Amino acid sequence: EPEVTQTPSHQVTQMGQEVILRCVPISNHLYFYWYRQILGQKVEFLVSFYNNEISEKSEIFDDQFSVERPDGSNFTLKIRSTKLEDSAMYFCASSEPGGPLQPQHFGDGTRLSIL
């Protein structure tokens, strides 16, 4: 069964450094998402992306965050200047066209640790 793949599984970065989290969505999917889960808290929506542009972003997704689909297969989340509070598990998800009727398929996540 096709999967959403995320790399790396664990990223350790110094505060203030830039980090790029990578995702390979399922190949025929057109909608892409990033969520995050701070340890012990709920999974939170960050951003959705369709047709090479952001569809919606949450309050968390400030100017330090950006997303990109640099080629036909990768979907990336960049944090320009990381803060301690950015430490979390970051999940990528993708779905087929059809809106909420189509389930979002999640990757296994990247655990980001900011030192």
Place this chain on the structure above:
Amino acid sequence: AQSVTQLGSHVSVSEGALVLLRCNYSSSVPPYLFWYVQYPNQGLQLLLKYTSAATLVKGINGFEAEFKKSETSFHLTKPSAHMSDAAEYFCAVSAQGASTDKLIFGTGTRLQVFP
């Protein structure tokens, strides 16, 4: 605005016993509702979804959930727990007819199954 509330951060059952995980939702528009499961060190896997077709929804691994509008509930049940059901379970909501299909998650319920 939409939200979900999961009552009970931890639920423990014996193998073979009924599993009941509670989820109540709040939505100003008809909701789509989802249950996801997260096994250790893995991503979120869709168990089942309610999209207004039928109020009783059957999912994978013997789980089902019933949408009760009068109670604003979408509780997850399984008649007989198995050791392999031990995981974290998340209820989520998105809005029908919305321009975006972001998922709003609950805080999760960790299910323990004892032999």
